[in-house]
Amino acid sequence: MFTIIGERINTTLNQVKDAVEKRDADYITNDVKKQTQHGATYIDVNAGARIGHEEEDIKWLLEVVQKATDLPLCIDSPDPAILEMAYDLVEKTPMVNSISLEKDRFDPMVSFLKGKECRIIALCMDDSGMPKSAEDVISRAKAIVKELENIGMKRNDIFVDPLIQPLSVDGNNGPIAMEAVKTIMQDLEGVHTTGGLSNISYGLPQRKIINRIFLVMMMANGFDSAIMDPLDKDIMAALKTGEMIAGHDNFCMNFIKSVRSGEIKA
Template sequence: MFEVIGERINTSRKLVQAAVVERDADYIIDDVKKQQEAGADFIDVNAGARIGHEKEDMQWLLKTIKPIATVSLCLDSPDPAILEMAYGMVDNPPMINSISLEKNRFDTMMPFLKGKDCKIIALCMDDAGMPASSDDIVARAKELVTRLESIGMKQDSIYIDPLVQPISTDSTKGTMVLNAVRQIKQLFPDVHITGGLSNISYGLPERKIINRTFVTLMMDAGMDSAIIDPLDSKIMAAIKTADLLLGNDNFCMSYLKGVRSGMIKS
């Protein structure tokens, strides 16, 4: 089944940052509960927007969220020191967001990841910048998987992010990433594919319909996870319906639950 990483607890969002500054636990708790009720499988926690305050903000967020979390957390920071601190605060193996092939990031993240019981989001980014072709994405995915396996990470703990790019700037960007995902899943059937989907619609009107359509195409190609807003009931309905049609929903149970809850409706 498709896994949803709830993206809402991020201090780059104005309301979340205000709640963190004011230490408004009720706001954070309410948002996390809503994400979980909507079907989030992980809650992403990012406290990086307030420069100089990330450590104490992350500590406060984790202390606030842990008692009411019914799903695993995704610890989101480019700073291994923050991640080390956060990793020590959680009870269940978390997801880590993220590593890439950019030398500075890679060289600091690998020692942190070695020996950790966690899942890892691995971005197909290197020092040359964003991938320019399907072959670029696949080559970077191969290197990430190989090097993560070398420190003991199992393939089913690796979540490759192929880096979706705007189709408004190049009409081939959609097929580029779809083709790459198919190849990655053929090479590494146990590796997961995740990432933010909304970049595909950047610069275009009526973005949500593009995002909803694109996620179903990506699921058919092999994507089995995404970093999205689970309170967007229409994209959640599209995901559950695609899981049904792709044969991932035994006895249609998840789909029927979505219909009964009112999340899925015509």
């Protein structure tokens, strides 16, 4: 089944940032409950936007979010020390976002991950910068999966992020992502692929339709997870329809249930 990492509890979003500043637990609770009800698999929690306040903010968020849902969390920070602190506060086996091949990030993250029970998002980034081709993404994916396996992580717990980049910057970024995902899923059997779906449409009009079509095309190439908004009814409809067409919905029951409930409409 497709893994949906609910992206909405992120202080880069103004409403979330305001709620965190004001310690508005009701706003966060209501949003998390909606994500849970609408099909999220994990709730992503990111408190990195308020510089100098990340530690206190994520501690507060983790307490509020875990009271609002039984779902596991994706703890999300660029700071390995914050991730390690947050890991000790979660009640269920989390997903950790993220590790990359950048030395300053890789070394402390490997030290942190050894012996930990968690899933990990592995970014196809190294010290040379963002990947410029599908070959770059694939080679980095193979390298980071090998390193994670060396410390005992199982492929089923590794979610490779090909680093989806905007079409507005380079029209080849869509084909690069699709080619990379297809090869990763074939050559690294057992791993998952995920990423920030909406990155593809940055800077373009009518972003939601771009995201929907891109999701289905990525799924056709093996993409089995996304960091996305489960409250977007249209993209969830595209996801459930794509799952059915790909043969991942026995007797089409999930699709039929969603139509009957009004979640999928023509």
